[in-house]
Amino acid sequence: MTGYITVGNIEESLTAFIRDSNFSKIGVLVDENTRQLCLPIVEECLTSFVLIEIESGEINKNINTCNSIWDTLTNNGFDRHSLIINFGGGVIGDMGGFCAATFKRGITFINIPTTLLAMVDASIGGKLGIDHGIYKNQIGLFQTPHHVFIDDQFLATLPKRELKSGFAEVIKHSLISKNDDWELIKNTPFEQLKWEEIIRKSIAVKSTIVNSDFKEQGLRKVLNFGHTIGHAIESYFLENSTSPLLHGEAVAIGMICETYLSFKKSGISENELNSIVKLIMHNYEKVEIKSDEFSGIFELTAHDKKNARNKIQAVLLKSIGMPLIDTEINSEEIGNALNYYNSLNI
Amino acid sequence: MTGYITVGNIEESLTAFIRDSNFSKIGVLVDENTRQLCLPIVEECLTSFVLIEIESGEINKNINTCNSIWDTLTNNGFDRHSLIINFGGGVIGDMGGFCAATFKRGITFINIPTTLLAMVDASIGGKLGIDHGIYKNQIGLFQTPHHVFIDDQFLATLPKRELKSGFAEVIKHSLISKNDDWELIKNTPFEQLKWEEIIRKSIAVKSTIVNSDFKEQGLRKVLNFGHTIGHAIESYFLENSTSPLLHGEAVAIGMICETYLSFKKSGISENELNSIVKLIMHNYEKVEIKSDEFSGIFELTAHDKKNARNKIQAVLLKSIGMPLIDTEINSEEIGNALNYYNSLNI
Numbered sequence: 001m002t003g004y005i006t007v008g009n010i011e012e013s014l015t016a017f018i019r020d021s022n023f024s025k026i027g028v029l030v031d032e033n034t035r036q037l038c039l040p041i042v043e044e045c046l047t048s049f050v051l052i053e054i055e056s057g058e059i060n061k062n063i064n065t066c067n068s069i070w071d072t073l074t075n076n077g078f079d080r081h082s083l084i085i086n087f088g089g090g091v092i093g094d095m096g097g098f099c100a101a102t103f104k105r106g107i108t109f110i111n112i113p114t115t116l117l118a119m120v121d122a123s124i125g126g127k128l129g130i131d132h133g134i135y136k137n138q139i140g141l142f143q144t145p146h147h148v149f150i151d152d153q154f155l156a157t158l159p160k161r162e163l164k165s166g167f168a169e170v171i172k173h174s175l176i177s178k179n180d181d182w183e184l185i186k187n188t189p190f191e192q193l194k195w196e197e198i199i200r201k202s203i204a205v206k207s208t209i210v211n212s213d214f215k216e217q218g219l220r221k222v223l224n225f226g227h228t229i230g231h232a233i234e235s236y237f238l239e240n241s242t243s244p245l246l247h248g249e250a251v252a253i254g255m256i257c258e259t260y261l262s263f264k265k266s267g268i269s270e271n272e273l274n275s276i277v278k279l280i281m282h283n284y285e286k287v288e289i290k291s292d293e294f295s296g297i298f299e300l301t302a303h304d305k306k307n308a309r310n311k312i313q314a315v316l317l318k319s320i321g322m323p324l325i326d327t328e329i330n331s332e333e334i335g336n337a338l339n340y341y342n343s344l345n346i
Numbered sequence: 347m348t349g350y351i352t353v354g355n356i357e358e359s360l361t362a363f364i365r366d367s368n369f370s371k372i373g374v375l376v377d378e379n380t381r382q383l384c385l386p387i388v389e390e391c392l393t394s395f396v397l398i399e400i401e402s403g404e405i406n407k408n409i410n411t412c413n414s415i416w417d418t419l420t421n422n423g424f425d426r427h428s429l430i431i432n433f434g435g436g437v438i439g440d441m442g443g444f445c446a447a448t449f450k451r452g453i454t455f456i457n458i459p460t461t462l463l464a465m466v467d468a469s470i471g472g473k474l475g476i477d478h479g480i481y482k483n484q485i486g487l488f489q490t491p492h493h494v495f496i497d498d499q500f501l502a503t504l505p506k507r508e509l510k511s512g513f514a515e516v517i518k519h520s521l522i523s524k525n526d527d528w529e530l531i532k533n534t535p536f537e538q539l540k541w542e543e544i545i546r547k548s549i550a551v552k553s554t555i556v557n558s559d560f561k562e563q564g565l566r567k568v569l570n571f572g573h574t575i576g577h578a579i580e581s582y583f584l585e586n587s588t589s590p591l592l593h594g595e596a597v598a599i600g601m602i603c604e605t606y607l608s609f610k611k612s613g614i615s616e617n618e619l620n621s622i623v624k625l626i627m628h629n630y631e632k633v634e635i636k637s638d639e640f641s642g643i644f645e646l647t648a649h650d651k652k653n654a655r656n657k658i659q660a661v662l663l664k665s666i667g668m669p670l671i672d673t674e675i676n677s678e679e680i681g682n683a684l685n686y687y688n689s690l691n692i
Contacts, residue, residue, distance in 0.1 A: 063409060063412075063413060066409075067409060067478075070478055070484065070485060071478075071479070074478065074479065074481060074484065074649070077648075101487065102448075102475075102485050102486060102487055103484070103485065104484060104486075105473065105474075105475060105483070105486045105487050105488055105562075106487060106488065106561075127451065128451075129448075129451060132413075132416055132417075132420065133417070133420065135420060137451070138416065138420065138449070138450060139416060139448050139449065140448060140450075140451045141447065141448055141451050141452060141487065142451055142452065215452075216451075302423075303420070
């Protein structure tokens with residue numbers, strides 16, 4: 001399944017792909033950022049295309065935006081032999097993929113991720129979807145893009161905060177599989193990381209996991225490490241705060257909380273707990289989470305798609321590289337973990 | 347693939363299915379008609395369930411209704427171990443299946459079709475979806491229900507006009523495959539048809555075709571016989587008339603038009619043309635289609651999902667039982683076919 005991912009210079013690979021295909025129409029889905037900063041780089045690879053621009057931001061990853069994308073495809077006569085290029089971050093990839101996979105019951109789409117988060121995470125594994133109300137990715141389906149073209153030159157277009165957000169998934173991948181990735185990122189200052197190498201390693205972890213469990217029946221759930229609490233924090237801030245968190249920023253907090261619960265419940269050593277907390281706190285600003293917000297966050301964990309039969313299930317770690325899926329956690333434990341995070345002073 | 351279809355007494359088969367499963371929650375999607383007329387028959391097979399009621403009619407097969415279904419599932423805590431039972435006609439099956447297949451990226455659904463149309467057509471073959479603007483089934487995907495339970499006792503709840511609408515698909519199935527179905531329905535008065543036998547035969551035709559081409563790359567397109575023009579007429583009347591046609595009524599006209607084009611272009615004999623026209627005109631009321639409406643109908647054929655590269659493609663017949671896919675037809679030919687239909691006086 002990793003055969004569909006190309007990491008390297010986009011001008012070459014995309015030009016060859018388009019030249020060797022025979023699509024009736026090509027649509028390029030962008031937001032205002034990727035139109036301005038990234039489109040000029042690939043524009044010449046495409047002979048002609050319909051530009052579909054949506055407003056950036058998770059808040060627009062909803063059915064209304066899908067409606068407008070479907071309208072554009074309809075009005076421009078897209079058919080089952082057409083191609084959609086999702087050119088942007090996770091929102092573009094998730095939503096553009098969902099729109100393509102459901103337009104006329106499915107047309108071909110490829111992803112050109114432009115954020116680190118989309119390169120190492122969202123573009124890999126075929127999870128497509130949109131938010132519904134306050135619930136993230138509540139509506140969607142599983143389908144792998146026809147191809148994913150990854151070129152780290154787009155990372156230069158990102159604000160550092162976005163880059164750091166994607167880095168949270170790199171950290172996660174290094175923690176849930178046995179290899180030397182954790183040692184590498186723990187021991188390399190952020191500014192000295194070689195992105196193409198990091199991306200290849202991070203994709204390798206995710207692809208291996210996804211290939212063995214595409215529909216998330218078991219093993220794939222390990223990718224949810226940091227996300228049970230992280231997603232809930234992200235949703236809570238999106239709804240209740242004037243300064244919402246980026247996905248990776250929320251997942252970073254989620255990883256601290258879930259590593260703390262791993263220390264309390266599933267045997268990770270204090271040493272490993274401390275090294276994980278140290279790397280994360282070094283890379284992400286501390287966020288204030290008031291104790292009267294805990295119940296709202298807990299409430300949101302109850303809607304995680306990986307839950308079964310009203311129990312909150314998280315991925316904990318036995319040690320770095322050894323995740324445990326389907327571990328039940330309760331509201332008191334989540335409160336304790338948030339208190340632990342609040343108490344950190346690094 | 348036909349293993350997932352049970353034809354026979356619903357009380358027995360559904361009770362056994364529910365008893366042997368272990369769903370966290372069960373949702374039953376109905377409209378006001380199936381709630382009133384059909385639900386009492388199966389209610390006792392289910393220990394407890396959430397009733398999800400939508401308003402009947404193709405006009406409600408849209409994203410707004412999906413939103414309300416997704417809301418209900420969300421608010422009632424449905425998870426990936428829950429079941430949706432689509433209990434009704436084609437609208438319920440298509441839309442309920444789409445909602446289930448996309449809720450949390452897919453939960454289990456079964457269909458209990460209550461109309462003849464849904465029994466022999468919509469429930470078989472995994473086409474899920476909703477309309478978008480005036481375009482039928484523009485948004486959707488391919489996925490087979492976990493199971494389909496068919497019981498002809500529900501046909502007694504249908505108005506005769508609905509039964510006749512479903513009968514159009516029975517006629518279509520008999521015309522596109524080699525067997526004795528056409529002889530049977532041609533020679534049996536409508537009131538004397540044995541529905542369980544007819545349903546089994548009609549499902550057998552569709553299943554065989556669908557099994558060999560699930561994603562409609564080639565052979566499956568034969569099921570589109572009568573639908574290129576029929577769908578366009580249906581959409582046109584939905585938008586422009588105060589008395590919209592039922593799906594099968596539009597397809598009946600479409601089959602006459604496309605059989606006429608088959609006579610002109612692909613070799614069906616005048617004898618076979620006449621026998622098809624006779625059966626259809628005997629069963630369906632003549633509809634007035636004014637010549638100044640032809641261009642609006644033609645315009646709509648251009649959006650058929652089976653088209654490629656802006657050409658209008660239809661299924662024509664070489665003879666009864668011998669369909670030809672991907673035959674290009676143009677606006678003049680469609681006009682001639684509609685004139686032919688208008689000229690009929692049987």
